[in-house]
Amino acid sequence: MAIWKTCNKLCLNDKRPSLMRVFRSIKSWLRFAAPHLPGYSRDVLDSQLLVSLGIQPVARKSVAPRLGLWHPPIFPWIKLNTDGLAKCIPGPAAYGVVFRVANGHYFGGYCQGLGQHSAFFAELMGVIIGIEITFRMGWHCIWLESDSTSVLACNSVADRLTNLGLASSSLIWHASPPPEISPYLRMDDQGFPYSRVSS
Incomplete structure (x- = not known):
């Protein structure tokens, strides 16, 4: 003014x-x-x-982390976990898609960098590509969990795979778990919860 x-x-x-x-x-x-x-x-x-400027700063309030627990699907369902991220708004973006079967074992996964986009775009692309893959594979019993900031049922495996996607502009299929996600797969298989801070 x-x-x-x-x-x-x-x-x-x-x-x-x-x-x-x-x-x-x-x-x-x-x-x-x-x-x-x-x-x-x-x-x-x-x-x-x-x-x-003579103003007393107010510290940002700390946010308590939420505990999440991944549950394996029931046979014959295949669980599809997706995640998307962007490093800035917009910024380098990527998505990750993870498939696991009834015993909780890793069934495969995709990740891909998307260039400069928003986190919402990356999350949406993860869901779209995940559904397209299940359709191409002929899988009909799919249990979808999207790792979105607005969804509590998040998954650390999809999150780590998404970070790998930042390094590649092409769609990469991981037939076996990359080393970066193996510890998180074990935690899910053993029923360990993980924390997620919601801002």
């Missing part, structure tokens, strides 16, 4: 702006508004900036 008023005075009244007056106006507005804004200081740089 202070900058807008100063611009108007310059354009309409040909009045030179006082930068110190603009700065004081912005600083007083921030002091007034800060307690009512939803944002929090996220790191040291944010905190230092706020302190330099």
Whole structure:
């Protein structure tokens, strides 16, 4: 508001702006508004900036992790876990798709980098490609779990496979578990829960 008023005075009244007056106006507005804004200081740089303006930073609230437990499908179902990610908004994106059978054993998986996209696009592509693969394979009893920020039934195996997908722009089939996901497959098979922080 202070900058807008100063611009108007310059354009309409040909009045030179006082930068110190603009700065004081912005600083007083921030002091007034800060307690009512939803944002929090996220790191040291944010905190230092706020302190330099005379505002007490509010630390971001810590979020308790949620425990998740992967359940194997019942025969003759095949469980399809999908995940998608983007490193920025938008940024390097990828998806991962994992298939497991009734005894919980790894049945195969795909991962692929998608270039610059959003996390939502990557998650959606994971579901679409997973369903296309099951159709091509002739599998009819599919239990789909999507690893989305809005879905609690997340899966760490699909998450790790998705991270592998960032390294490749082509669709890669993993007939056997890559070493990066093997520990998480064992944890799922043995019924160990895993935590996920929901922001």
